[in-house]
Amino acid sequence: MSAALYNSLFILLIILPKGFSQLVRTQQVVTATLGEDAVLNCELMKTKDVRQVTWQKLTTGPNENVATYSKRGPNVNPPFKGKVEFEDEGLQNCSIIIRGVSRGDESCYKCLFNTFPDGPISGTTCLQVNELYGPSLLITQTNNSHTTLSCSATGRPAPIVTWDDMMIEHSTTVDVTHPNGTITVTTTATVAVASLTDKEVSIQSLSSSDKRRMQPAQEAVKR
Template identity: 40%
Template structure:
């Protein structure tokens, strides 16, 4: 919501709202006693004049978008002094949901099974991304920045962790951004390794066979 006021010592004929962007100015809405209020067609779906008057005016912009960032001018058209301008500026923040991916699993040079992780998010301004664990990372995290035409930036940070630590510990990436009241955490969810799954399966089969054998022997003893 943008508001502006003017003292009643001047004779105001009309109030005009304008948007300033890319070194140009375009009219958004006007109000006068003779013609009432008028919102230009380009803004009619998202701009409403919420306070009608020559000495106090207010507009609201609904469903704010990235392109709404800029400065807004409130012009009091007076007689005989001309226009008196008041200026207010809007900064738009945006942040996407973080995306965490698990990439290639491989064995490092020292025969340690590792997982390549990446965490990314897109925002305006660029988000800050980091991992909650540093000492267990096999190689120093690598970050990448991609700038988009709409002013947003995608940040991706990679990390290589040992699978043993990943299976035991809680690993997550942290995202900081002005649009967030608190850090966002995205945890890594890993499945048991193939070797562990085989061991568990073998143990279950052995237990099942042993139980059936005990039942069979007990049943045989009870026979006359």
């Protein structure tokens, strides 16, 4: 996420009237893997006369109005129709869901409660989009007792490659950063053939719950 967006968030917190930042409950950072849905929650912690709730996407230029909710009902602005929906509709609790997140959705989002007579009260949450591709597994039979396994995965942030319950005698890891910001992690290990039965290789995104597993390594060796 760009430094400019975080600076905008910092400035926003400074200019809020004292005590107002605690009136809105949001999640500071929401993480979602590319293609997943992301829910951004926003709740006003003290009952007030709210006339309208506005969701905005923070940009380096003017903020983009994403959606609004008022007594007349919900309204999603045309550029976000089909992409953004309301998860919770209300003047005290108003949450949106972003469908199939992409890199372009990564930003900070502000929910703004327009109240009377206090004026606007807002909270901000930032969406971080993770990417995860793979893994791919290369197996080389070195001798009757040992096998060399090489597992690669690509993601943003860098994925974690784990060898599950294997007798690893030697292991090396190489990271390669690509121009688009993704990182390929390749881990090569020498393991005992006897430890391959019904074992798996898994990868996990550093800051995501997304986890993927390879097929049992013994089956791959037989092929």
